[in-house]
Amino acid sequence: PIMGKIIGQGVREQYETALMTLSKKAREAVILRVEFGYSFDEIAIATDTPSANSARMLVSRSLVRLAEAMDE
DSSP: OHHHHHHHHHHHHHHHHHHTTSOHHHHHHHIIIIITOOOHHHHHHHTTOSOHHHHHHHHHHHHHHHHHHHHO
16 A cells, blocks of 8 residues: 555656646646536636637646656
8 A cells, every 4th residue: 555655756746846847827728628527618718718619628738748747
């Protein structure tokens, strides 16, 4: 059990460090989607993005950048 907590903490630190490499808008979109489960409509409103589809693309691209940053 303790090993799982250590590994989990390490991944969380990687995630938080990688989040900081994103723009403020991208970071907010990812957090709203991943951590709070917001819909793309809600993310569009919160991030002043033109449409739900634009918000979906923002989240999608941001998650790719986040994964790349975590992989470094």
